[in-house]
Structure formats: structure tokens, C-alpha cells
Amino acid sequence: MATRGFTFVADEPHNGAIDEGPTPTEYLLMALASCTAQTLRQYVDYKYDDAGDITVEINYHEPEREGAERYLQRTITLSEEPDPDDLKVMHDIAEKSPVTLLIQFAWSVRTEFVGPR
Numbered sequence: 601m602a603t604r605g606f607t608f609v610a611d612e613p614h615n616g617a618i619d620e621g622p623t624p625t626e627y628l629l630m631a632l633a634s635c636t637a638q639t640l641r642q643y644v645d646y647k648y649d650d651a652g653d654i655t656v657e658i659n660y661h662e663p664e665r666e667g668a669e670r671y672l673q674r675t676i677t678l679s680e681e682p683d684p685d686d687l688k689v690m691h692d693i694a695e696k697s698p699v700t701l702l703i704q705f706a707w708s709v710r711t712e713f714v715g716p717r
Contacts, residue, residue, distance in 0.1 A: 628703075629658040629672070635699035636674060643693050644682075652680030672703070 609621030633656040
């Protein structure tokens, strides 16, 4: 895979195949985590002199029973304790990060096949 001059490897290792890179799903989860962290970083660097570290973990929860909800669990860990009012603002900012909005609002995928070019 390539974009803007960067090259990446995506892999779906199975049946003993070599594990050469993250899976497409892992790339999606990394995109959400990194976008959340970068969006929060912009806010805390503006607000505080020493904002500390931001860690974002994303876990995909596959339903165990028919009809149960699928969801992504985002856990944000801050190395510094913010003011409770700032924590509410940070929560709102995380909910409005670009990849969060893309995932929440892109409810359909439309596929088209085209002939050779």
C-alpha cells in the first residue's frame, strides 16, 4: 500500500503464513488511536505548560451472541491529572476527532468495479 510517498505492508496471516505487517483492521484501529491522541495533544499543549503523556488504546468488541452490539472501546490514559472541567472538554474533543467522526458517520460503503485502465 502507498500514499503520499509512504509505503506500508498489510497482512492477514493465516495457516502458518509469515506475519509481515498489521492487518487492515489493525490499521483502522491505529488510525483512530493516533488521530485521537494527536487531536488531544493539540488541546493539552495549548492549555498547559506540561501536559504529560497521552496513551490511546482501541479494542474491537465482537458480539458473542446474536443481536449483541459491536463496538470499539477507546481507553485514553493521561499521565497528568487534569481539572475535571478540562477532562469533560477533552472527552468532547476526542468525540470530535476527524477519524472518530469518519467512523461514526460513514455508515455505508459503496463499491463499484471498473474495467482495466
